[in-house]
Amino acid sequence: MMISSSAQGFFRSIRTSSNSMPSLPPCCFRRLNSNSNSSVNLSSNHEQVEEDGLKHKVEKMGIRFDDDGQYTYQICPLCKGGQSKERSLSFHVNQNEKLAIWRCFNFECGWAGHVLADVGPTQDGHNKLKFSKKLTEETLRLEPLGDELINYFAERMISAEVLQKNAVMQMVDDKNVIAFTYRRKGEIVNCKFRSITNRKFWQAKHGERILYGVDGINEGNAIVIVEGEIDKLSMDEAGILNCVSVPDGAPQQVSLKALPSKKQDARFKYLLDCNLDKASKIILATDGDGPGQALAEEL
Numbered sequence: 277m278m279i280s281s282s283a284q285g286f287f288r289s290i291r292t293s294s295n296s297m298p299s300l301p302p303c304c305f306r307r308l309n310s311n312s313n314s315s316v317n318l319s320s321n322h323e324q325v326e327e328d329g330l331k332h333k334v335e336k337m338g339i340r341f342d343d344d345g346q347y348t349y350q351i352c353p354l355c356k357g358g359q360s361k362e363r364s365l366s367f368h369v370n371q372n373e374k375l376a377i378w379r380c381f382n383f384e385c386g387w388a389g390h391v392l393a394d395v396g397p398t399q400d401g402h403n404k405l406k407f408s409k410k411l412t413e414e415t416l417r418l419e420p421l422g423d424e425l426i427n428y429f430a431e432r433m434i435s436a437e438v439l440q441k442n443a444v445m446q447m448v449d450d451k452n453v454i455a456f457t458y459r460r461k462g463e464i465v466n467c468k469f470r471s472i473t474n475r476k477f478w479q480a481k482h483g484e485r486i487l488y489g490v491d492g493i494n495e496g497n498a499i500v501i502v503e504g505e506i507d508k509l510s511m512d513e514a515g516i517l518n519c520v521s522v523p524d525g526a527p528q529q530v531s532l533k534a535l536p537s538k539k540q541d542a543r544f545k546y547l548l549d550c551n552l553d554k555a556s557k558i559i560l561a562t563d564g565d566g567p568g569q570a571l572a573e574e575l
Contacts, residue, residue, distance in 0.1 A: 355385035498557035526567035
């Protein structure tokens, strides 16, 4: 279905896109006296031991330790950067919480985890984030949106009420990462993450590809399909509530391959799984650029 130029303008996407601490060195146990500032040295040495312990744990995972407070990118020790050999592993140290966190943005990997300076590997599951086929807010380590991300959406004219209605959350380990939860009958079946600091996207491992917002549609009415989660939230804000988003965004161009059968069409299987047959009309409200028009034709 093609859309008129005026309609394309109306539906234009809103974009932005052992458990104990390591032993302290002997110098920390020097005799203290009332005229000495050794207590300051003790605190300083303790902090140094914490940092050394954190560094040891991180490097034991095969990750290069960098504590300059910035997000650094390096080769993932698990996937080695995939076929492109890119620096897909994001690493960060939070000095206040003595916490190191990392995540691989390679879609085929997705390895993520964290270590604490005062938690041993036996308590932290060897510090790897274990993925479960059962996705929950707990296994995904999600929490309600904080003020920073609520303000981020407010700048895009998306209210806290719309965010709550669509169960938009954030990561516990990184407050700058939005979590768009994909739900069916109230249960999380997938989650797409978006960092507002580097605009990278990734999805939960073992997630099911379905339309975003499918729980909130009335199947008998006209359904609008957009190409991104923020587009869907913007539609809700504008009062167009019977709207869903595709899970993977838009392709760069229309595929030149022969059209596969429904059973073999893995890429658009989510359309069949979400059962849109009862809709009175389906409106393709993709972007007006090349990828958006390619998505409309593919759909």
